[in-house]
Amino acid sequence: MRTEQPKMIYLKDYQAPDYLIDETHLTFELFEDHTLVHAQLVMRRNPTLSADLPPLVLDGQQLELLSVALDDRELSAADYQLDDSHLTLQPTAASFVIDSSVRIHPESNTALEGLYKSSGMFCTQCEAEGFRKITYYLDRPDVMSKFTTTLSAEQHSYPVLLSNGNPIASGSEEGGRHWATWEDPFMKPAYLFALVAGDLWCVEDQFTTMSQRAVTLRIYVEPENIDKVQHAMDSLKKSMKWDEEVYGREYDLDIFMIVAVNDFNMGAMENKGLNIFNSSCVLAKAETATDAAHQRVEAVVAHEYFHNWSGNRVTCRDWFQLSLKEGFTVFRDSEFSADMNSRTVKRIEDVAYLRTHQFAEDAGPMAHPVRPDAYMEISNFYTLTIYEKGSEVLRMIHTLLGAETFRKGSDLYFARHDGQAVTCDDFVQAMEDASGVDLTQFKRWYTQAGTPRLEASASYDAAANSYRLEFRQSCPATPGQAEKLPFVIPVELALLDAQGRELPLQLVGEEAPVGRSRVLQVTQAEQAFTFINLAEKPLPSLLRGFSAPVKLSFPYDRDQLMFLMQHDSDGFNRWEAGQQLSVQVLQELIGQYQRGEALVLDQRLVAALRSVLQDEQLDQAMVAEMLSLPGEAYLTEISEVADVDAIHAAREFARGELATALFDLLWQRYQANRELSRSTAYIAEFTHFARRSLQNIALSYLVLSGRPEVLAACLEQYEACDNMTERLTALAVLVNSPFESERATTLAAFAEHFKDNPLVMDQWFSVQAGSTLPGGLARVQALMQHPAFTLKNPNKVRALIGAFAGQNLVNFHAADGSGYRFLADQVISLNASNPQIASRQLSPLTRWRKYDDKRQALMKGELERILASGELSSDVYEVVSKSLA
Ligand code: B3K
Ligand code: ZN
Numbered sequence: 001m002r003t004e005q006p007k008m009i010y011l012k013d014y015q016a017p018d019y020l021i022d023e024t025h026l027t028f029e030l031f032e033d034h035t036l037v038h039a040q041l042v043m044r045r046n047p048t049l050s051a052d053l054p055p056l057v058l059d060g061q062q063l064e065l066l067s068v069a070l071d072d073r074e075l076s077a078a079d080y081q082l083d084d085s086h087l088t089l090q091p092t093a094a095s096f097v098i099d100s101s102v103r104i105h106p107e108s109n110t111a112l113e114g115l116y117k118s119s120g121m122f123c124t125q126c127e128a129e130g131f132r133k134i135t136y137y138l139d140r141p142d143v144m145s146k147f148t149t150t151l152s153a154e155q156h157s158y159p160v161l162l163s164n165g166n167p168i169a170s171g172s173e174e175g176g177r178h179w180a181t182w183e184d185p186f187m188k189p190a191y192l193f194a195l196v197a198g199d200l201w202c203v204e205d206q207f208t209t210m211s212q213r214a215v216t217l218r219i220y221v222e223p224e225n226i227d228k229v230q231h232a233m234d235s236l237k238k239s240m241k242w243d244e245e246v247y248g249r250e251y252d253l254d255i256f257m258i259v260a261v262n263d264f265n266m267g268a269m270e271n272k273g274l275n276i277f278n279s280s281c282v283l284a285k286a287e288t289a290t291d292a293a294h295q296r297v298e299a300v301v302a303h304e305y306f307h308n309w310s311g312n313r314v315t316c317r318d319w320f321q322l323s324l325k326e327g328f329t330v331f332r333d334s335e336f337s338a339d340m341n342s343r344t345v346k347r348i349e350d351v352a353y354l355r356t357h358q359f360a361e362d363a364g365p366m367a368h369p370v371r372p373d374a375y376m377e378i379s380n381f382y383t384l385t386i387y388e389k390g391s392e393v394l395r396m397i398h399t400l401l402g403a404e405t406f407r408k409g410s411d412l413y414f415a416r417h418d419g420q421a422v423t424c425d426d427f428v429q430a431m432e433d434a435s436g437v438d439l440t441q442f443k444r445w446y447t448q449a450g451t452p453r454l455e456a457s458a459s460y461d462a463a464a465n466s467y468r469l470e471f472r473q474s475c476p477a478t479p480g481q482a483e484k485l486p487f488v489i490p491v492e493l494a495l496l497d498a499q500g501r502e503l504p505l506q507l508v509g510e511e512a513p514v515g516r517s518r519v520l521q522v523t524q525a526e527q528a529f530t531f532i533n534l535a536e537k538p539l540p541s542l543l544r545g546f547s548a549p550v551k552l553s554f555p556y557d558r559d560q561l562m563f564l565m566q567h568d569s570d571g572f573n574r575w576e577a578g579q580q581l582s583v584q585v586l587q588e589l590i591g592q593y594q595r596g597e598a599l600v601l602d603q604r605l606v607a608a609l610r611s612v613l614q615d616e617q618l619d620q621a622m623v624a625e626m627l628s629l630p631g632e633a634y635l636t637e638i639s640e641v642a643d644v645d646a647i648h649a650a651r652e653f654a655r656g657e658l659a660t661a662l663f664d665l666l667w668q669r670y671q672a673n674r675e676l677s678r679s680t681a682y683i684a685e686f687t688h689f690a691r692r693s694l695q696n697i698a699l700s701y702l703v704l705s706g707r708p709e710v711l712a713a714c715l716e717q718y719e720a721c722d723n724m725t726e727r728l729t730a731l732a733v734l735v736n737s738p739f740e741s742e743r744a745t746t747l748a749a750f751a752e753h754f755k756d757n758p759l760v761m762d763q764w765f766s767v768q769a770g771s772t773l774p775g776g777l778a779r780v781q782a783l784m785q786h787p788a789f790t791l792k793n794p795n796k797v798r799a800l801i802g803a804f805a806g807q808n809l810v811n812f813h814a815a816d817g818s819g820y821r822f823l824a825d826q827v828i829s830l831n832a833s834n835p836q837i838a839s840r841q842l843s844p845l846t847r848w849r850k851y852d853d854k855r856q857a858l859m860k861g862e863l864e865r866i867l868a869s870g871e872l873s874s875d876v877y878e879v880v881s882k883s884l885a
Contacts (some may be wrong), residue, residue, distance in 0.1 A: 121198025194271030270307030327390020500567025621690035776811025817858035835873030
């Protein structure tokens with residue numbers, strides 16, 4: 001909790017550390033009502049700085065200092081200064097040793113940062129600045145040290161004692177306690193430190209690296225979850241292999257461990273050799289985890305594993321460089337997932353997510369560049385911009401350089417900076433050095449916030465057989481950045497003839513065509529490209545694969561979009577054409593609703609989706625993606641002023657009309673796939689995911705018909721399936737359906753069956769929180785009283801409160817402001833127990849500028865109430881104050 005207004009921290013103020021810590025020797029004595037931490041730090045003056053000896057300022061928060069010694073000399077209170085967040089003392093020589101002992105209270109740590117307890121086990125989360133809640137230290141990523149850790153605990157309750165690196169010694173003590181010592185041979189910053197003590201079981205496996213070293217792999221979970229680990233283990237081995245093949249990166253320690261914990265603020269953490277995971281990102285088996293959960297486990301396991309190089313071996317100099325490791329690692333994990341599953345479908349999912357959520361962030365009060373230049377609370381900067389937009393920036397470099405040169409650049413980066421803490425500039429420099437390409441202008445993607453707009457238009461000159469494409473780019477102002485300079489925007493494109501074939505692409509001045517799909521670089525505010533030798537007017541397929549994170553507009557008419565949906569050879573753009581068509585049709589319906597007119601659906605959308613459903617050649621996952629209308633949150637994002645009720649009504653109307661018009665085809669596809677699900681056992685593999693995704697979206701349309709045979713099918717699927725994907729879909733469909741009594745019975749049966757599985761109960765909460773039927777808030781409030789709910793567990797908060805505010809837009813934005821008041825109440829209460837979670841839950845309120853005047857006033861009123869509610873954490877204070885600025 002802050003005692004004074006938190007200060008802004010600026011990148012321009014960065015200074016190298018005055019002192020370095022060569023060795024860190026930690027001892028933890030873990031008890032039920034406190035923990036003692038002894039730290040011995042072998043330190044020296046930073047040799048790159050002058051020879052004087054400035055005061056040593058160690059970070060430390062919520063620590064009870066028991067003793068501190070400098071080179072074996074016990075210091076008295078007169079020898080040091082102590083405040084809320086620092087211990088300051090005066091070294092007397094260039095090399096010295098600090099010994100400190102502190103008492104901390106993991107048993108009452110509800111913020112889940114530093115050392116804390118989750119379901120009876122001890123665990124840690126140190127990134128970004130949690131280590132300072134464990135001991136006095138230079139808690140910054142550019143101070144790297146060799147760690148040795150000894151932990152002791154009561155043996156019966158904590159049989160497993162883990163830390164980073166390799167186990168080197170262990171033994172028992174009197175009084176039923178035992179201890180273990182771990183040594184990590186790699187220098188690392190404190191944010192990668194980890195410790196675990198608990199009653200855990202593990203699944204063990206082995207991986208042989210490319211240089212034939214055997215690595216032991218262990219995944220630790222609570223005993224009752226030991227049957228849900230295999231998928232994560234398979235994912236880990238695939239990740240290790242993929243990183244060797246695609247990036248040439250080999251694992252470095254002899255052991256790699258993952259531990260699953262129930263209470264975790266994020267998805268997982270890449271601590272060296274000892275990854276700690278939210279159990280939701282480890283545990284997966286058919287009966288209890290959906291296909292989406294299986295894919296998330298695979299992606300997160302890969303992400304954390306990939307950090308071993310992009311993050312740990314080469315780390316960040318300071319937290320402004322966070323995207324150096326996060327953007328790069330997200331790019332790596334998304335390519336991995338694309339290789340393991342379907343590349344096009346993965347791209348569609350990522351782009352839909354980016355455009356709905358990151359674009360909204362980029363247009364709101366928290367907008368910041370991929371490399372921010374100021375922050376108050378670094379925990380607030382683990383954002384969609386740092387992660388997802390950061391990944392898009394890397395993807396653009398990959399597109400501009402080509403895969404082979406990109407690989408040369410990454411090899412150079414890893415070789416040049418192994419063991420160092422570096423900046424985004426260092427990364428780009430390695431890419432430039434390996435490629436000879438000047439990326440100076442490209443680097444504006446790191447420094448300018450906001451989503452660029454790219455307007456394209458075209459004209460065909462029949463006499464000259466030439467086709468001129470004109471681009472105009474601009475970027476809206478964001479907080480602190482009124483004016484933007486032009487970006488480098490890679491636009492991958494093709495020109496299609498009347499049969500949908502790609503035409504040869506020859507620009508004016510070129511001797512011969514250069515391929516049929518190519519990347520243009522738009523680098524100026526206005527820029528034109530003229531293609532020649534085109535005997536007919538082509539239709540452009542622009543920004544293929546979403547080659548840049550921009551808002552592209554081109555004046556396609558609906559017939560042209562239908563044509564692209566059927567003929568574009570770029571799978572992503574086929575989907576994109578369908579989305580653009582749907583957006584046009586839905587916006588028309590929104591207008592009709594707002595004018596009080598009868599809603600009339602453009603039949604071209606029906607025709608387009610009919611041909612998608614009839615296309616037996618098309619990957620079923622693609623069919624499912626193309627049947628999914630743009631979400632309400634995306635329609636909100638692209639509205640000038642979002643009319644929540646009109647958006648909901650228009651979208652539901654369109655779904656209803658489609659369900660009626662396409663009933664037979666949907667029913668056929670549903671039954672064929674359900675039959676396959678009935679006759680084959682569950683496999684967590686892409687063709688099965690694809691089949692079930694089509695089956696499930698078909699069911700969600702079919703139920704809108706209200707027909708009894710659909711209800712029967714839904715109940716059959718619920719009862720007879722062998723996996724959570726089908727069961728949860730059937731439940732979700734019932735929950736949003738008019739079949740009231742079946743809904744109640746099924747919800748009750750589900751809860752009874754799965755009451756002991758917290759992750760499944762999270763799904764049960766989410767499904768209900770997302771129900772857009774009237775009375776949403778009352779249902780959520782009632783669910784908060786359910787015995788399985790607790791505000792202490794971040795997954796529960798996300799499942800119920802997060803899903804309500806983020807996905808149930810009509811209920812959350814109820815005109816009387818009740819949804820806003822509810823969310824503000826939860827934020828105020830979470831602010832005291834878990835500031836990071838409180839601050840994240842706030843984000844729907846920060847978007848107040850998107851809504852009508854009445855809602856704006858209500859939302860602002862709640863933000864003001866939070867601000868006035870008492871002592872705010874720096875996390876919540878930063879978001880609220882910036883939102884109101
Ligand atoms: N690096 C962690 C983030 C932890 C942040 C906590 N405030 C997870 C990840 O991106 O892999
Ligand atoms: Zn990460």
